[in-house]
Amino acid sequence: MQAKNIAVVGATGAVGEEILRVLERRNFPVGKLKLLASERSVGKTLDFKGKPVPVELLAAGAFKGTDIAFFSAGATRSREFVPAAKAAGAVVVDNSSAFRMDPNTPLVVPEVNPGDLRRHKGVIANPNCTAAILATAVWPIHQAVGIRKIVVSTYQSASGAGAAAMRELEDQVRQYAEGKPVTHTVFPHQIAFNLFSHNTKVAENGYNEEENKVIEEMRKMFHAPDLPILPTCIRVPVLRAHSESVALELEAPMSPEEAREILRRAPGIKIVDDPVANHFPMPLEASGDLDVHVGRIRRDLTNPNGLALFVAGDQLLKGAAWNAVQIAEELAKLPVEVA
């Protein structure tokens, strides 16, 4: 792959920093590297391949010469600055929700719908973390036999709410350990030793924003606009990997053995399913891993077409940074278009 000039927007955030680590880890051919952030972070430096790189101000003029711009600074900043990056000739991989449901923007998990990359018009959306992890885990089953319904309850880590939320969880356990009152400013409720319904607005349909993202994004990626999904999104006191309890209703029966074999051969999945050792997917083990861990693969004893599983995936990696870099890797494999 030819070296690419890279810009990382939101470089000092939890996902931005992980993008740098994944670019290193994948030995991605980075030409010039530009780190962009808001005023507050200008002057800081971040290490890349052992060298300090200064953080520059995010501005419309900052994208000159950029081949690929990773955006991870929230939907508002994406809406403001993605057009400038596009105009400067960069291909944008956007981790925010700004363009995910735009019909002209492909929403891609490379293990699921890499073909959608071909119709990009300068912007590719990176899905919501919960949706990306769920999609990776159940797509091979959907391909094999067809999914009729998904009931999913999540166990979502603090990292989904950013670096400040991770620090808040750590601060709270420190306060608790020192016998001090436990305080919170990032989350609406104490997260240490607690859990709560996902801290996004509940819409008129009774589902919060996170749950509605899971429904809509799964349908878009699966090209299944009516796929029935019942999500319950819950925040738990875990630092950086999301877990998901998944009940599937399939179009035809599939034994746990068949499912295990299909998932074992599928890309991006690691089977962690050892009943004898009582060893199944755990966020602590999934943290730092590019693969999504899948286990507890078992029959739904109440439905011949049912199958249940438990999933854990690193929210910052497959749920964000790794999926974004993976999209960039896939883009480089596409045939060069002749204008």
Add this chain to the structure above:
Amino acid sequence: MQAKNIAVVGATGAVGEEILRVLERRNFPVGKLKLLASERSVGKTLDFKGKPVPVELLAAGAFKGTDIAFFSAGATRSREFVPAAKAAGAVVVDNSSAFRMDPNTPLVVPEVNPGDLRRHKGVIANPNCTAAILATAVWPIHQAVGIRKIVVSTYQSASGAGAAAMRELEDQVRQYAEGKPVTHTVFPHQIAFNLFSHNTKVAENGYNEEENKVIEEMRKMFHAPDLPILPTCIRVPVLRAHSESVALELEAPMSPEEAREILRRAPGIKIVDDPVANHFPMPLEASGDLDVHVGRIRRDLTNPNGLALFVAGDQLLKGAAWNAVQIAEELAKLPVEVA
């Protein structure tokens, strides 16, 4: 109510201590109070109504004059000593799994099947904590319209594994806060900042013991031997309340408004369901409360007969000690049998 002589077996355990607190809180008319435990705890004292009570050795001869014996020292000790308590004339409320599925032993949540108490033969079983909390929350809906299927994913606290497990979670966050390596001896995996599939043996059917208890005990209490239930039981880093994400398939449609009204009128339930304030059931708020908190009551958008909810209940109270004391209160209301 006439004063009753009470024995608490396993008095120094997490549930045993809570039984004392609930007896105080309910102003239960306690005559003589006997605290029984294994050799290790003999010599300790526990406070009851401000006075120290010595812990005595659990032995077959210890139950003379006891009216009600609360057992909470595990299934092995229940199997060994319940017959002696019964022979001494005590009525036993057993918190272990030893007799729950025995056809001659009623398994009771007083809000659900108080009538079953009438056919007791000296022993009443207190259900598994997850089953007790789930049963309390969904029984009123089952009564109103009939439940066709339950899919439940749990978020279970450390207290379910006893006082030592609660200490292990606290020790681990302390170790983490002090930058020390995090160690574990009670649970098979680190629990702080982690979660894992319930630490009981996985049976041949693919479900662990906890999940199979939920299935079997719900069916017994509901007098619905074939009630379809798909449980996934997960341990989370929370101290003492269990949460449950519940998807119900009903025999007929029920609107969230109807369900909320039915649950609001039902005993043992507190509705915590405020989408505007993003305030729903949380283990931290359910801790210490006798009621089961129910919220996120919403339609399953994929099924006209579907309904979803989120539940939190104190594992040590409704899941154990309070349900046991409540059974004793109900027993006292029964007409005295004439031999």
